Amino acid sequence: MSISKMTISDRYFSNSNMTRLRKVMSAISIVLFMSSVMLVAVKGFNWGLDFTGGVVAEVQLSEQVTKNALKTKLDTAFQQDVQVVGMAEQDRWTIRYSQLTDTPQPNLVDALTTVSDQVKVLNSSVVGPQVGQDMVDQGGLAVLVCFLMIMLYLSVRFEWRLALGALAAIIYDVTLILGLFAFTQFEFNLTVLAAVLAILGYSLNDSIIIADRVREMLRGNPNGDTDNLLNESVKATFSRTMVTSGTTLITVSALWLLGGSALQGFAIALVVGIVSGTWSSVSVGITLPKLLGLQPCHYQVKAPVEVEGEYP
Known part of the structure; x- marks a missing residue:
């Protein structure tokens, strides 16, 4: 490949460097995930009036x-x-x-x-307090239904290892947002819940883009090294992911800076979710399937077995 035709990701990320980078990102993700879980369990949320009354x-x-x-x-x-x-x-x-x-x-x-x-x-x-509790229940139900629909979609679209990686990335993103609001004690209201639901879709989109490329690479290279194929998949989608996430961040950042206090929590949740979704699609979405033993053979079409015998 000539230098002029090399992409930015090809120039700066060799396969060996990309493998090490993914491992470092995964380790950081584990620390952030565990910290977020502990913060939610210990500090809890500063519920808004939508939930408390x-x-x-x-x-x-x-x-x-x-x-x-x-x-x-x-x-x-x-x-x-x-x-x-x-x-x-x-x-x-x-x-x-x-x-x-x-x-x-x-x-x-x-x-x-x-x-x-x-x-x-x-x-x-x-x-009233009862109305607030009903909103908590309905909000939790909305998140649960969203997760179930995503699980159904992923189970049909991908082999179970890639599907589980995408689902884990979504759970990671939501947990990170919840951990941030537990740590900062920003008010958690209905607008923040709406942002969490939006991030579910955004994170799924990021994970699917890379997972689609991984599937293509595994199908097209039956004898290839899994680590190298995963790295090539990340590099192939790097430019597209950065452009999409960058333009979305610009818009959401403007909403954060100019939207006033009423939209502050909504905008903060979106900013963190967009960054986390881009990060987790690499650190979780494709690293977990590799740990679960993902191989090119899992995406090879098996030839039909011919049975010898007499035919009329």
Whole structure:
């Protein structure tokens, strides 16, 4: 292969280097996965009002006030971390807070009169604890159904070793996101759950692209070395994966930076999931099948056996 025709992955990653790199990535992935599991088990999540229940109110103030000043007053009045989100109109705000049962809470209008002379509550709704628990159950059911559909698809599409590698990569990505939210204690709400479901599909897409190429390489090289074939599959899809993930990250990063606090958790989960999905498709998606004994013979079409005998 001439230098001019070599791809970026061919120039910088030889088969020996790629094999070592995959092993290092796999070791790092194991550490991150175990750490995430421990964080979720020990620290748990900072559940949002969608799951715990609370009050959501839209108010209009007669005076201009900054978000920080308004939040400081409400945090002190309600003795908790009150969510304050500015709306399109400068004098309108969305306020979310939990209903504490162990301490008395002031009336929202009374709390707001400390920063504005006139306060108008445009609408207010209460999410009860039972509704919040129902959302937890429904969210968990949605993730479970998604996993079952993915397992069904993979079992039909690939040989079981590659299918198990793709499924393990998806589980790794979701666990990493959950571990991040447990570690940072960012609010886990319905928008974050939506991001987790989106990452399930994105991670599956990354894993399938590489798995498809692995399958082609194994079929076309019945006597080839499995490690070399896996490395060639990664290098063949490297440019496409980086371009796709890079352009998606640019869009999601803009959503993170410009979307405001309401979309922060959603954007963070997507950013981490996209990076993790690209990483795990190599460190988990094709490394696990190799450990399970994946060989080119598993994708060779067996010739029909002819039975000797008399035919009419």
